[in-house]
Amino acid sequence: MHATLNYPDHWNGYRYKKKNLTLWLGGITGFEADDLSRRLFEGSGNDPAFIHESLVVYSNRKDRRHQIKNALGGITNIAIKTYGGREQQNELSTWKASKVDCILLDEQPTMSVFVECCMRIMNTEKDDHGMIIIAATCTRFTPFVLSFTERVEKTEIDREGQKVGDEKQVKIASGEVRDGKVFLLAGWNDAQHLEEEQKKNMRANMLPMEVDARTKGLPSIGSGMVYPVLEELITCDPFEIPNHYASIIGMDFGWSDPTALTFGALDRNTGILYITFEYSMSAKTPDSHLADLQTMRGADSLKWAYVMADPAGQASSQKDGESLFMLYRQKGLNLVKADNARSAGILTCLQMILDGRLKIFKTCPKILNEIRGYAYDEQGRLIDGNDHLLDAMRYMVGGVGHAKTETKDQDDWSFLMDRHRGLGIM
Known part of the structure; x- marks a missing residue:
């Protein structure tokens, strides 16, 4: 209807009144995009084409661009695009820098494509109605569904x-x-x-x-x-942490996968735990990680706070027989064995989020990105992958009872470094 501007008498919805329109259609992959094109202009099975061939004034199937005559005597430009599969990275740029009147998305788009579509219709002028229509079977909760x-x-x-x-x-x-x-x-x-x-x-x-x-x-x-929550609920603007807040740190060990740390500040008056700083780096030794953290503002509590660490780090390395726990403890970190009951830990984190007792500074983009992609499959099993900061968060939340404030008798970070060099550890 919107493409041809040919509305039935009983139609009570919006009617475009401008002669020339730009419409976009989106499919998950090139196969779906080509199928959309066939259904529009050729029909499918016993179903006739949506747009009669007599209305087509230009058609380029390769570029998926078409022009048709509409009921007001103008031209409707139709472009068919993709937003998923192998083409996603190459195709995302085609969703930018245009003013579009109407966008129809077939099946659930990626969040990045949806945001681009919203930008495309917001440039419409007064009394110039831009809209997005999405027809999708949403089998899972995703950031798009939650929006x-x-x-x-x-x-x-x-x-x-x-x-x-x-x-x-x-x-x-x-x-x-x-x-x-x-x-x-x-x-x-x-x-x-x-x-x-x-x-x-x-x-x-x-x-x-x-x-x-x-x-x-x-x-x-x-x-x-896994965490079906809007980012607005879980994030907050960063602020200067008061001295009376207690600190707690979560740590997940890695090598080819990143070593990840989350730094928390607990306001005991409100019960809110803030994730104030994140660290995630791959293929570095303990010495290199500590050297990096020493230069980063936000990691100061590593000097004295308890670090709730992945208990798998207690296993001895086949190479030298030393555990990661031992290596980091020798360098002055207050490592504590974390509870690695994953399902229980996830539920605890989720409940804290829903209760408003777990907040993440907006300056921690990596953990927010992990939350967006942290998911269960159709059988309800966790999909392993990009979840190392979330593991560190889970360890930290489970050990929040170890949160402590800095005291004057704590060792100075630089003193610890000098002490370890003298012992031949660093």
């Missing part, structure tokens, strides 16, 4: 006689318009062409965790994001 289904509600609560700000994540209902966005759940009952025998056969071939997503439009709770 439609959740919001952060800010309130004030009384805490020890003082009014303080509080935030919590609440669900948005289907059909509720928020910040210019709305989602509608569509299930099999909305697809009137599906017969009962078809539904029965289709359900029999689905994974149990997919049934609600595909039959009711509900993403599965058991798959997708």
